[in-house]
Amino acid sequence: MKNELIDLLCKKSFQFSEEPVFKLASGQTSHYYINCKPVTLSSRGLYLIGHLVFDALKDRSIEAVGGMTFGADPIAVAASLISETRGAPFAAFSIRKTQKDHGIVKWIEGDLSAGQRVAIVEDVATTGGSSLKAIERARSEGLFVDCVVMLVDREEGGAENIQKTVPEVRSIVTRAELLAAYRGGQ
Structure with missing residues (x-):
């Protein structure tokens, strides 16, 4: 896969240039x-991503997965769907990028409660800024962030930055793997 x-x-x-x-x-x-969106929003991409992210998280005992909208949304939904089919649902x-200012003011949408163990997902990580913002907002809502999974790690310091704040950081694909496949396919 x-x-x-x-x-x-x-x-x-x-x-590449x-x-x-x-x-x-x-x-x-x-x-x-x-730009992962052409893949994260395709049926085959969602299928592959869902399985690979589930496999990266199955040993973490998490209760939910998500991240900054919009990049993380299809990844989280795909992984959640696959988790149900594999008998270990989360x-x-x-x-949100901006805090909801009406109704119940909050950063996060989903069926979550304070104290739950969650994983943050990101489509592409360079410096890790989006994941760090997601971690901060999840913690502000009382969630325990156990792990971060990057679909693509650009290998430019993001994983190291994120590792300073969470117990585990994993990547599905690295820049080196993409470059090798790109150069091999030319």
Whole structure:
């Protein structure tokens, strides 16, 4: 499944340039750009991602998985769906970019209660900023963040930054794996 996901990411999500022309959310420029949404919003991508993220979390005893909207949403939903089919169900949740200012003021949407053990997911991690923000907001709602799973780790310090705040950080695919597959497919 992982090799198929890497192939799909290379075909639909990965772009490379000899010059660093791609501006990232972190403000840095890069030789490559990874937009996971064409894969995370495809049926085959969701199937593969759901299984791979579930496998990365199955030993963690979590009760829910989620992250910053919009990038984490399809990943969390896919993993939650697969968790049900594999007999170890956990819920999905979404963390808002801006706090809800009406009704019950909160950061997180989903069927969660304070004290629950959760995992944060992210589509692409460079510095880890989105995951760190998600961790902070989840904790502010009383959740215990046990683990972070990155769909793609750009291997630019994000995992190390995140590891300072949670017990476990895992990646499904790394930049090195994507680059190797991209170069091998040219």
